[in-house]
Amino acid sequence: MDSPDSIVLTILLFWPLVSALLVILLGRSDSLIKKGSIVASLLPLGLSIYLLFEYDSGTGGMQFEQFAEWIPQLNAGYHLGVDGLSVPLIFLTALLSTLSLYYSAGVINERVKEYFFLMHLLEFSMIGVFLALDYVLFYVFWEISLVPMYFLIGIWGGENRGYAATKFFIYTLVGSVAMLLAILGVYFATGTFDIVEAAAAQPFAGNLTLASLAFWGFFFGFAFKVPSFPFHTWLPDAHTEAPTAGSVILAGVLLKLGAYGMLRIMLPSFPEASVYWATWIVGLGAFAIVYGAFVCVAQTDLKRLIAYSSVSHMGYVMLGIGAAAAVMTPEALASAVNRFGLSAAAIQDSAAMALNGAALQMFNHGIITGALFFLVGIIYERAHTRDLSKFGGLATKTPHFYALMLTAAFASLGLPGLAGFWAELFTFRGAFAIMPYWAAFGTIGIVITAVYILYRIIQNVFLGDYDPSKHTHWTTVQGEHADGPTDMVGFEKVTMWPLIVAMFVIGIYPTPLVNYFNKSARELLAFVQNLI
Amino acid sequence: MGDLGYIAPEIILLIGGLFIFCLDLAYDPGVGKKSGLSYMALSALFLTAALVAAVLQLNISDPEAGPKVAFSMMTIDNFGSFIKVTIFSGMVLTTIAGGRYMNRRSGNQGEFWTFFLMVSLAMSIAVSANNLVLVYLAIEFLSITSYMLAGFLRDNRRSNEAGLKYFLYGSIASAVMLYGISLLYGATGSLYLHDIAAAFSEMLGESTEVSGLAFAALPAMLLILAGLGFKASLAPFYQWAPDTYDGSPTPVATYLSTASKAAAFAVLARFFVVAMASFEVNWVPVLAAFSIITMTMGNLAALRQNSVKRMIAYSSVAQAGYILMGLVAVTSSSPSAMDGLNGVLLYLFAYLFTNVGAFLVVMALEETVDSTHISAYRGLIKRAPWLAVMFTIFLLSLTGIPLTGGFFGKFYVFGAAIQRQYFWLAGIGAINAGIAAFYYLRVVREMFFTQEGEGEALDVPMALQTSLLICTIATLWIGVYPSAVLEWVSNASGQLLSVVP
Known part of the structure; x- marks a missing residue:
């Protein structure tokens, strides 16, 4: 061995x-x-x-x-x-x-x-x-x-x-x-x-x-x-x-x-139970996507917002896993063939795609949300608050920070060309073929995600004119007094750039990463199909 | 030599106890000059010798060979020897750690350590006894010495209360147990566990109808369970436990909640598994109910405690519920790797080191800042980092987090319950684990989660530190690599189950 x-x-x-x-x-x-x-x-x-x-x-x-x-x-x-x-x-x-x-x-x-x-x-x-x-x-x-x-x-x-x-x-x-x-x-x-x-x-x-x-x-x-x-x-x-x-x-x-x-x-261990309960998993996943996104819109604390966005984004993972689970066993596959009038191979492809989407989302969410939490930490070290109402117009004051936050936020939103897009595409493409209604319901979350990313984060924190009276207590990252927001320093840039580069690389050419996941997704499906 | 060799640990303890007692009488350096530490050292020496003897018995005996009988009333098997190793380890660690504590609080050191050895002797006899009269005598011996030890600090009202409360509950419990024993004798004409078992299985025969005097077995069983349940602090017989643990001198509370409990469980296991084998269908639900009530009551009461000593006292009631879960799920008919009895033994062994360690931390705080209140633990990481770390390990072990002994204990008893398909029992145990985590973590939170300034570093006595270190190493060792202990455990339970008719 x-x-x-x-x-x-x-x-x-x-x-x-x-x-x-x-x-x-x-x-x-x-x-x-x-x-x-x-x-x-x-x-x-x-x-x-x-x-x-x-x-x-x-x-x-x-x-x-x-x-x-x-x-x-x-x-x-x-x-x-x-x-x-x-x-x-x-x-x-x-x-x-x-x-x-x-x-x-x-x-x-x-x-x-x-x-x-x-x-x-x-x-x-x-x-x-x-x-x-x-x-x-x-x-x-x-x-x-x-x-x-x-x-x-x-x-x-x-x-x-x-x-x-x-x-x-x-x-x-x-x-x-x-x-x-x-x-x-x-x-x-x-x-x-x-x-x-x-x-x-x-x-x-x-x-x-x-x-x-x-x-x-x-x-x-x-x-x-x-x-x-x-x-x-x-x-x-x-x-x-x-x-x-x-x-x-x-x-x-x-x-x-x-x-x-x-x-x-x-x-792999409980294929029959997985098929039986798949709708529940998909339902919980789709509901989490929408619910998490709505809760994000209502947040006043930047870090809490990102935390709830995790609930929403991990919903994609559940959606993908549940959708693939629904057609795992030969009987379930056969009944799906009857229901949708597609070939068995096409449904299996969709299941594999849903699994790939889930796995990709796991990886991408790690990169993107990791970056977002670093960015929240970077601003918190300076402002000592995360209250969204205290920020505004930071784009001109902290351009480097703005650029990185913009990238990470757009990746989180699923903008094509950045990492998050592929995960969403694969998950929904896979899930639509198997659980169309739940997948459709889940897409509401994508729209709401755009709302909280664009409106709550980008517009609220970065755009507009900088108003110094909103928040007066600023320090540098070392804790010394500062007159206003200061931009990222060396060690923060070094921390952030690998993650930003990864978002672009995966966004532009995800194939190498998908290859790993696709192999194991196909293996999982084949394993269950060959059991009986 | 044969029979005497089998009871070598008991003989060592008896000689040791008498020796200290005589020395105390003969040697009088004058008022106020007596140092208890030499008595403590002697006591630790004899206990260690007894421990070595028990380990040798465990290692020499061939697991395939049957159990040996000494003086017809004691069975010397791996089961008893394993429990003895457990008990003596706890007593040695408590002795080493408790010397200075007792020295400061009482002048009668000779007496104290004499009783300490005698209590160990009583437990040792109890776990080997195969005759109900000897069981009763040993338990009575254990109880009377324990009453005196619990109330040993004569000038301390709390200690007096502890001793008196223990005595009042205890004397009733043993009377009830004696009544149960007499019923069994009337029904079967024997006091030997295996004869009782044989008589019952003959009475019941192949039929499911209760015939002859077998109906007396059920009330007798309940009465004996009440007597032993008192010792093991099972609900609803546990009310004495928190007050007694809290008021007794901490070394006494330490062994009462660990070694004494292990002895009670060993007797319970021997009685139910051997003598009551024919009535398994009857006692399993009874013990299951006791298990559930015990862990739930213990945990709920522990939630509200502000004294750490009292919290651990209640938590040790709850832990008894988990141990009982293993006994519920014993499978005498088809032994397997994850048998309930293995669970009981492994749990007891891991729990002993963990809980002795937890009580020793309490003792260390009593020694240095003279408080058991939870606020005394605030910011302990700054004042005594190693103490805080070790206490955390014990608390995590009590919670059942992996890499500590407590995890494999829970793993085994839950496993045994699942194996017998008692899903509801395992489920309630799981919920209880969550409740328990809450109050264990409360202490961790006090110790670590404060940014308050540096206090004065605590000066913990060297002997206490040594004991603590041994407890920590043992707890982690069982958690990381339990194979060696499991080997002992399965030999021990295998031998007990092999005599079941």
Whole structure:
């Protein structure tokens, strides 16, 4: 099972943990901790790029697999592997982690050692979730990702940080315990904790009640994380209170864990239940798109607005996943052929497209919303407020900031030529063929998105004349007094530009990225089709 | 030598207890000069020797061979030895940590550490006893020594209240249990657990009809459950627990909520799984109901506490509910890797180190700032970073977060419940885990989430730090690599289940 270079994944996984321990043991001065952390985080970033190049999309499947014994009594092993879905997401994780560390080095000056320790620990747990192919291992990483984020919000957060951190922890914990029960159910049905083997053994096949119970157990775990309406209420609080890098990681990666879990576990393991409940998933997704967008329009806090836009944008992911799930099994495919009068191949193409859209949206949302949260942090460091009514006419004062915000906001809106467009196109193109009414309903959200992006953010913050009386307390990013808004400084530009470049590159030529996702989407559909 | 060798841990403890007692009588350096630390050291020495003896018994015994019998009334099997290892570990850690605490508060050190060893002896006998009279005597012995230890601080009203409350509840509970034992004796003509089991299975035979005196089994079972449930602090017999844990000297509260509870669960498991095997269909729903009430009541009460010591006291009631969940889901007929009994044992082992650690942190705060109120923990990360970090690890373990022992404990008991398809029980356990997280996190929040200025660094005694460090390492070790413990656990439960008729 081991391929010769399978050790790559173990190094990729444990290096952040080693970095975290080094921070504690060797971190004598703040500047040493900061520089060391940034340098240390380059290794996982490098390895994730190595994976992008070395992963063979032509062959597909799980690659770089590594297996070792862990708890033989339970048949739970240390099983790692990557496929076309996880490779880009690992790259996203490593990229955002490095950028967050780099940005934090500029703005975090309190309790530096703890902060960088927790950031490395967070990266360790997130990479672990994407690599784990064993349920116990998966759950372990899934749960421990809560702990560093809880402390990041609670220690470096805003005024109401204690409340927000506790809410975040307990909501996601309740969801994960439901998932734990479902994992145990799968174990007793299949006798293994291996995610791939368990899916192949089809737990509860033919027993829709038990399969649905397990399906919903997993769904609760994942839906709290995504977060899907109506489980999203922790998200605005957590985002608003979290420090900038915490928000970036939370929106950029942690939310993706939920959607990743749906694709990795729920769809392949419970195809019948997935088909049965697909309309619910699609409905929740479409509703989240519209609801999230409307709530955004009403926000007065810039960061809360972006947080709600995540609810809306993660709705696309749910929509895509649900649409593909609806036609997964041969029977469902056959009935869809009858209903729409299309060929089976055409419907399968649509399903694959919906899955590609969902996966692309996961990746793009990580890049775009990560960038938006950085930008909110950049303005907050200067204005010490996020109240939208305090801003206006910043375009002339901070042109660089304006240009970057404009790019990120348009990408978020789905402007062709930028990354967000392709995800929306693929998702809706796929979903229209399978669930036309829900998809049509979801498109309302696109219109409302334009409203809050153009009106609330661009016009409200940047356009018009600058009025100094609106907000008087300005500082530079170093905290010295300033007479008005100052433009971005070097380290902020360095943090932002990789994300902006990524938006353009993916927007203009998304093919390489789609290739990874398409391979694993096709594999997932073929896997389910060939089960029976 | 054979029988004596089997009860080596008990003999060591008895000699140790008597030795300290005589030394205390004979040696009198004059008023005000007595140092308790030497007694503490002796006590720790004897407990460690007993621990080593128990570990040896666990390792030497061949898991395939059946259990051995000592003096006809004690079964020496891996199950008992594993529980003894658990109990003695807790007692050693508490002893090392509690020396200075007791030294400051009481002059009668010789007495205290004598009782401490005697209490360990009583627990040790209780977990091995296979005869109900010996069970009763051991539990009574355990109770009486515990009453005295709980009320040991004579000049402290809270300690007196703790001892008295424990005594009043406890004496009724043991009377009730004795009544249950007499009913069983009347029904079956034996006090040996396996004879009782054999008599019942003969009475019931193949039929489902209750014949002969088998009907007496159900009231007897409930009465005995009441007696043992009191020791294990199960709802509704737990009311004494928070007051007693809160008022007793902290070393006493520590073992009452861990080692003593482990002993009670071992006796419960032996009684229900062996003697009451024929009535599994009857006791499973009863225990399930107790489990649900216990965890819910404990958690809801813990939510409102402002004293951390009292909060942990209530939380340890709730934890007993989870442990009981494992006993509910025991599968004597077809043992599997994730059997309920394995869950009980693993949970007890992990819980012991975690909860001892949590109480030791409380003790450290009592020692340094003389407060158990939650406000004393404010900004602890600045004053005593390692203490705050270790406490967080214990609290996360109690919550059941992975990489700590508490996670695998919960994992196993939930697993056992799911395996028996008690989805509702597992579901209620899951909801309770969420409630519990709230009050555990409240303490973490106090310790970390404040930007308040630096306080004076706390001077935690070296011995206490050592104990804490061992608890932390054990908690993390079980959480990261539980294989070794699981091997012990499955041997232990396998041997107990192998004698079930």
